[in-house]
Amino acid sequence: MAFGTLKADTLTHSTAGSLDTNYVVNGSAKAWVNFNQATPATVDSFSVSSVTDSTTGQYKINVSTAFNNSGYSCSGTAKGEAGVSLGRISEDHDNSRTTSQMPIITSRISDGAYRDLVSSATIHGDLA
Numbered sequence: 790m791a792f793g794t795l796k797a798d799t800l801t802h803s804t805a806g807s808l809d810t811n812y813v814v815n816g817s818a819k820a821w822v823n824f825n826q827a828t829p830a831t832v833d834s835f836s837v838s839s840v841t842d843s844t845t846g847q848y849k850i851n852v853s854t855a856f857n858n859s860g861y862s863c864s865g866t867a868k869g870e871a872g873v874s875l876g877r878i879s880e881d882h883d884n885s886r887t888t889s890q891m892p893i894i895t896s897r898i899s900d901g902a903y904r905d906l907v908s909s910a911t912i913h914g915d916l917a
Contacts, residue, residue, distance in 0.1 A: 792834055793831065794907075797810055799847045800813065800832060802889055803861070806869070813836065816913075817837060818835070818911045818912065818913055819839070819852070819856070819861075819912055819913060819914055820834075820835060820837050820850070820852045820853070820854075820856070820911075820912040821832040821835050821836075821849075821909070821911045821912065822835075822837045822840060822850055822906055822909070823892055823907070823909045824840050824848065824850075824905065824907070824909075824910075826846070826848055826895060826905035826906060826908065827905040827906070827907070828840060829842040829848070830907075831848040831859045832907070835855045836850065836852055836854060837850055837851065837853065837885055838851045838853045839851045841890075843884075843892075844903075845895055845903050845905055846883045846894055846895050846902075846903025846904050846905060846906075847881055847884075847888065847892070847893070847894055847895075847903065848892075848893050848895075849884070849890050849891065849892050849893065850863075850890065850891040850893060850910060850912070851889060851890050852889050852890070852891070852915050853891040853910065854871035854917070855888040855907070855916070855917045856889070856912075856914045856915060856916060857890045857912075857914070857915040857916060857917045858888060859885075859886050859887060859888055860917070861912055861913060861914025861915070862878065862889075862912070862914060863891050863893075863910055863911070863913075864910070864911055865878035865893070865909050865910035865911060866878060866906040866909050867892065867895045867896075867907070868906055868907040868908070869897065869898070869906065870897070870900070870904060870906070872905055872910065875894055875897070875898045875899075876894075876896065876897060876904065876906040876908070877895070877896055878894070878895050878898075878908045878910060879893070879894050879896070880892065880893065880894070881893055881894045888917065891910070891912060893908070893910060895908050899912050902908055
């Protein structure tokens, strides 16, 4: 099987118009995961090698390809417990992020208590 290189500054679709490839390279999510911490199990993911369940409400996202530095951005959502409250996802500042691992906390919005929730996280940044 032969491999080659495709170089383009612009992508053009027959009906949707054109897009600068810098937008694709710099503006696209480099990794994402939907994780059920109660199980624990990954529901679906892209460019995530594994998820480490640390303890109640805390886990670490391990990416397949390291980032250029630890200044990447992570955002996400967490599904609250049935009949209890809404959930949230945030960075675990007690555990330092690295270029290949993002520590996450999932908690209830109402009281901040750490909970094992179903959450989704998206990571943007420059790959190494």
